[in-house]
Amino acid sequence: MPPIQINDTTLRDGEQAAGVAFTVAEKVIFATLMDAIGVQELEVGIPAMGSTEAEAITEINNLGLKTLLTGWNRAVRSDIDASLACGLERVHISVPVSEIQIAVKFQGNCQSVFDRLRDTLSYACDRGLYISVGGEDSSRADDNFLLDVALAAQDWGASRFRFCDTVGILDPLTTHKKVQQLVSKLIIPVEMHTHNDFGMATANALAGIRAGATSVNTTVNGLGERAGNAALEEVVMALKRIYGINTGIDTSQFKEISKFVVRASGCDVPPWKAIVGDNAFTHESGIHGHGVLQNPATYEPFSPEEVGRERRLVIGKHTGKHLVTNLLQQHGITLNQTETRSLVDAVRDLSVELKRSLTPDELLNLIPNLN
Numbered sequence: 001m002p003p004i005q006i007n008d009t010t011l012r013d014g015e016q017a018a019g020v021a022f023t024v025a026e027k028v029i030f031a032t033l034m035d036a037i038g039v040q041e042l043e044v045g046i047p048a049m050g051s052t053e054a055e056a057i058t059e060i061n062n063l064g065l066k067t068l069l070t071g072w073n074r075a076v077r078s079d080i081d082a083s084l085a086c087g088l089e090r091v092h093i094s095v096p097v098s099e100i101q102i103a104v105k106f107q108g109n110c111q112s113v114f115d116r117l118r119d120t121l122s123y124a125c126d127r128g129l130y131i132s133v134g135g136e137d138s139s140r141a142d143d144n145f146l147l148d149v150a151l152a153a154q155d156w157g158a159s160r161f162r163f164c165d166t167v168g169i170l171d172p173l174t175t176h177k178k179v180q181q182l183v184s185k186l187i188i189p190v191e192m193h194t195h196n197d198f199g200m201a202t203a204n205a206l207a208g209i210r211a212g213a214t215s216v217n218t219t220v221n222g223l224g225e226r227a228g229n230a231a232l233e234e235v236v237m238a239l240k241r242i243y244g245i246n247t248g249i250d251t252s253q254f255k256e257i258s259k260f261v262v263r264a265s266g267c268d269v270p271p272w273k274a275i276v277g278d279n280a281f282t283h284e285s286g287i288h289g290h291g292v293l294q295n296p297a298t299y300e301p302f303s304p305e306e307v308g309r310e311r312r313l314v315i316g317k318h319t320g321k322h323l324v325t326n327l328l329q330q331h332g333i334t335l336n337q338t339e340t341r342s343l344v345d346a347v348r349d350l351s352v353e354l355k356r357s358l359t360p361d362e363l364l365n366l367i368p369n370l371n
């Protein structure tokens with residue numbers, strides 16, 4: 001498969017998550033962190049939103065980062081002016097392509113999609129900008145209409161077309177079919193933009209890549225509108241580990257960047273969240289512990305260090321004798337078989353009572369001889 005470009009939109013679609021509002025300083029730090037780990041492109045915000053957003057974008061643009069910076073725009077000339085005022089050299093222009101979106105935005109006038117696109121594309125082209133075009137709600141659009149819009153965008157100077165599953169209604173098989181059709185007819189690259197309303201944002205992003213898309217939108221932790229977007233850490237690790245595609249991104253900083261976004265957004269990630277969740281490399285169950293103690297690959301798809309994590313073995317309701325014995329050995333304690341079995345039973349009872357795993361001290365306190 002060809003190289004894949006990550007175009008992270010935490011600063012645009014990530015921040016559109018209800019209740020999230022990054023400060024200028026947070027946006028600048030985030031962009032610097034993403035640049036440092038080698039993310040190729042950032043959708044850096046919406047210049048037309050006004051002065052604070054424009055200030056953040058301008059400040060990031062002035063840093064001279066290696067990562068490419070793209071501003072999000074409606075098909076409106078004043079939006080392009082706002083992007084230019086921030087010093088951006090790359091703009092993304094979005095047009096609605098489904099019947100329902102065209103109805104609410106352009107009063108059902110499909111010709112308006114082409115007219116506005118042509119107008120803003122020529123306006124941006126005349127100013128020497130790199131232009132990406134997005135088909136908002138591509139997944140619910142008529143396939144022929146979507147293709148006509150994408151071909152028109154290509155003819156009028158767009159350098160990339162974004163396929164958007166705006167309300168996250170696709171599954172990977174349908175995504176593959178739709179994106180393959182688009183890719184086969186276009187010369188310009190196709191970018192995937194997927195939402196997680198049915199929990200398939202990452203899977204659909206990957207399906208689009210399998211179908212020939214060469215760019216993909218992500219957000220850190222999957223932060224984004226409603227149920228969020230395809231998560232940076234999931235897409236990059238799946239590309240690397242499932243398809244053998246190295247994006248060149250330093251994945252060892254994923255946990256640190258995830259923590260930064262948790263703090264800046266005020267949105268925590270659940271313990272079971274892939275890659276960055278607290279439990280992603282934590283083992284408690286007896287059978288898993290028994291396996292991991294001999295060979296971690298029995299229950300880990302890749303090593304935690306690869307994404308800035310550490311393996312944790314904890315004692316709890318599901319723990320068996322091997323894990324308990326291992327922890328006791330670390331404290332220089334050896335029990336016979338009967339004592340170990342009694343201890344495992346006591347661990348189960350206390351875990352149920354406390355409704356959590358036990359600390360090492362709590363485990364040691366259960367040993368009769370130590371009480």
Ligand SMILES: CC(=O)SCCNC(=O)CCNC(=O)[C@H](O)C(C)(C)COP(=O)(O)OP(=O)(O)OC[C@H]1O[C@@H](n2cnc3c(N)ncnc32)[C@H](O)[C@@H]1OP(=O)(O)O
Nearest residue numbers: 013016046048049074075076094095096104105106136166
């Ligand atoms: C699927 C997506 O994520 S799309 C991106 C969504 N992101 C955001 O909306 C976040 C930032 N948005 C904003 O700050 C504001 O919406 C602004 C600055 C862009 C516009 O603000 P306002 O002038 O107050 O308009 P408001 O937000 O109420 O309505 C949106 C307007 O944009 C128009 N519009 C929406 N999409 C497009 C488009 N792709 N091209 C052209 N016009 C569009 C709507 O028809 C409506 O037009 P109207 O002002 O003539 O009625």
Ligand SMILES: O=C(O)CCC(=O)C(=O)O
Nearest residue numbers: 094134135136137164166
């Ligand atoms: O870029 C576009 O056209 C819209 C992107 C978007 O946020 C979406 O469709 O959910």
